[in-house]
Amino acid sequence: MSKNPRFQNRKSPSKPENPNDKPGFAARKVAADILGNVVHKRRPLDGELDASNGHSGFRALAANDKGLVRAIVGAALRHRGEIAQILDWVLDRPIPEKTGRVQDILHVAIAQMLFMEIPDRAAVSISVDHAGSDRRAVPYKGLVNGVLRRIGREKDDLTSELDPARMNTPDWLFENWTAAYGEDGARAIALAHLKEAALDVSVKAEPEAWADKLDGVVVGAGSVRLRNKGAVETLAGFEAGAWWVQDAAASLPARLLGDVSGKRVADLCAAPGGKTAQLAAAGADVTAIDISASRLKRLSQNMQRLGLAVDTVAADLRDYEPSGLFDMILLDAPCSATGTIRRHPDVPWIKKPQDIEKLAGIQQALLQHVANWLKPGGTLVYCTCSLERAEGEVQIETFLQSSSAFELQPIRSDEVSDLGQPITNEGYLRTLPSHDLGIDGVETGWDGFFAARLKRL
Known part of the structure; x- marks a missing residue:
């Protein structure tokens, strides 16, 4: 039976694009989930990132996406106070959504835009898609889009007024450190927290020799600090049990x-x-x-x-x-x-x-x-x-x-x-x-x- 010529060249209607199919979407969604679990439910980050028992979405990701999640959540937490201050400046009133989902989506996006080398366009687009696909955040999809685009336009002005040491440290902690170490000492500690820790290892013997083998230097009382971070399991001496990871x-x-x-x-x-x-x-x-x-x-x-x-x-x-x-x-x-x-x-x-x-x-x-x-x-x-x-x-x-x-x-x-x-x-x-x-x-x-x-x- 011949096909009706009226329908021979007609294209099939395309399905709406699924944001889950977009590169990077799953990683950003998991990052927002984990950030929410940490700040709203007080779940330790290490537990969320555990390879065996951590967040199920995180465990399902490819290795490079897991690395991206770690980087995003780390930046969002290290700069949480600054991000909150920026949102306070650009929002007329607090976001009424009670679970914190919209806030988490915004924090993940702003962390990428201001504190990571990720193009604004990618961070904004995926965050808007995320809001649109989440039943709790979908009423605020337009707000997410508008807020992030404004921050992208005004980032230089917005970041010029930030006080990272003070904003990223809860009041009670900063007061404790000021009492113990003075205000200059407290500020120095808070600024140090904006950077990730170095990778140190303790060796059974011959720290100078292992510093040469691992491209590091001897610090403290005999620890070896590596110049570059990487998968420790692949480094010389790991399988032989010559050293173990331990801060100096x-x-x-x-x-x-x-x-x-x-x-x-x-x-x-x-x-x-x-x-x-x-x-x-x-x-x-x-x-x-x-x-x-x-x-x-x-x-x-x-x-x-x-x-x-x-x-x-x-x-x-x-x-x-x-x-x-x-x-x-x-x-x-x-x-x-x-x-x-x-x-x-x-x-x-x-x-x-x-x-x-x-x-x-x-x-x-x-x-x-x-x-x-x-x-x-x-x-x-x-x-x-x-x-x-x-x-x-x-x-x-x-x-x-x-x-x-x-x-x-x-x-x-x-x-x-x-x-x-x-x-x-x-x-x-x-x-x-x-x-x-x-x-x-x-x-x-x-x-x-x-x-x-x-x-x-």
Whole structure:
């Protein structure tokens, strides 16, 4: 049967373009989802980006799109205060949408437009499509388009009035840091948080030789800082277990124990195991204790790659009693992690002042309990990756006031680095992200850490 000639050259009606088919759309949508989960639901960013149990949309992305999501969300969190201020300037009134979806879409777009090398046109187009495809945001599609186009036109004027150090730091944190380090110190810390942390590794031996092999430099007390970041699994020495990733500041507390060879050492709150590896590599008989069995499993896997033998115990320290006393104890107490904001930019937005108070109570309880596990004459190092005095200096002062069986052993500068900055007048270790490590050609700064060394009398 012949075809009707009236229909032979007529084109089939085209289907409406599906935004999900556009390159980059899925990544931006996932970025907005993850940003919303972090800032509205206070979910840790690491959990959202976890390769096994993280955001389902993120896990489904190709590797390059996963990298884009990490970059976008990182920029949106590091510059969250600036972005919020810009939106306040260009909007006549707050957006009435209650879930925060429109806000998340705008923040993802503005982060790309102002703080990443992504053309405005691409960021605007995909964000408008995203708003149009989301039932919560579709009534605001026109607003999203108008706001983003205006920001694109006026970006120079809008960004000229920004105060990044102050705007990107919640008031309560900035006030804490000002009280502890002065306003100039607080501003320096806040500005350091705008940059990603460098990639440091701890090596079993010969840091200078490994610095040459890995294209890095020796920093701190023997860490190697790489000039370029990349997939660590592909670097020389990884499979052989010659080194492990660990911020230079995080490597210092374990060094404060001194010679650990042949000593029975407890590494408490041990996961993910950087300090455990240091102690075991130095010849200690290590018992690594952590409340999380899953994190201890990962620690054990890391020790297996490194060829190091340690005992592991999954337990809540507050309820646990060891079979015998230890020569040395390293207590890396659970804390707010405000010293790691460069690598965890979600911390300022998921932590609250009441979290510090709660954690301080846990820290004091742990310190009081585990101090009883130490032999007379033994050494205990208490540390936290926090910038808050309540989680550092105040903890030690409180403990020493209540226990006459311990005395402070001041830390010397030559024990941790050639720099005098990290050692306080009291003899504590206090590293800051803003510290200048005095090395040309690599990123400066390190994580914010507090450590104190105590001796049992």
